[in-house]
Amino acid sequence: MKGILGRKVEMTQIFTENGKLVPVTVVEVLPNTVLQVKSLGSDGYVATQLGVQDKRTNLVNKPETGHFKKAGSAPKRFVKEIRNMEGFTFGQEIKAEDIFTSGEYVDVTGISKGKGFAGAIKRHNYSRGPMGHGSGYHRGIGSMGAIINRIFKSKKMAGHMGHQKVTIQNLEVVAIDSLNNLMLIKGSIPGPKNQFVQIKQNVKGLKALTAATLLNRNAKVETPVVETVAEEA
Known part of the structure; x- marks a missing residue:
């Protein structure tokens, strides 16, 4: 390593x-x-x-x-x-x-x-409910599991997002x-x-590629010399 x-x-x-x-x-x-x-x-x-x-x-x-x-x-x-x-x-x-x-x-x-602090939809990519006025459920967290007066561990909820x-x-x-x-x-x-x-x-052991040759924008390009031929009278 x-x-x-x-x-x-x-x-x-x-x-x-x-x-x-x-x-x-x-x-x-x-x-x-x-x-x-x-x-x-x-x-x-x-x-x-x-x-x-x-x-x-x-x-x-x-x-x-x-x-x-x-x-x-x-x-x-x-x-x-x-x-x-x-x-x-x-x-x-x-x-x-x-x-x-x-x-x-x-x-x-x-x-x-x-x-x-972010909601469950933004933080965990949940799907939202119908946005019609009558649905009554738009960006909620969803089911909280079995009704046993507690929430199971690792339930994906709203909270601090990022900084990991x-x-x-x-x-x-x-x-x-x-x-x-x-x-x-x-x-x-x-x-x-x-x-x-x-x-x-890299831990997956991918082999190195051939190094790419980058374009040098500061390189001077020689302008071709064009010879003019005089017209005969």
Whole structure:
């Protein structure tokens, strides 16, 4: 397993050389710092703890300060561990191009957008009743089950919608811009703008595709030279 931490920036679209339009999400992947390496002998499982994006020291308590100081790193805003990730050393910096390549499939995990309190129809995709005035039932929650003076567990009702951990699988890495620390991932990923996400190796094991060649809009195109032939008198 391998992975890296990043921050969702926005969505945009790019073109390949053959004119195909590809919708992509731009993810800022600053160099990740290895804060802790967990092993089977000392911790009972294998994992690598990563941190990204510095934050002020006055926002960190004493235990966290000692943890970051031990790794020789500045305090990090987003810290996550990735299970079964090994082969990296304590305090090492990891970049996106060290982990992934263009054409590879990844799984992206983030916190979905919060929608507040929502009814059963919006939250669980229930069907509504007839909208005629005489029906008396329009957007109700439906049957509450057997009449035993209580509601069964896991009954789908109105409540807080969104703001949950969501993973979208098998998204293609279209391109990696190492100069600007950006990754272009095909399609949409969970969460609002500026939301931190985890980008991990896909668990379903889909093989990587051939990297698409993107259209370079800044490339200079040489204009053909047209020779004019003078007409004879």
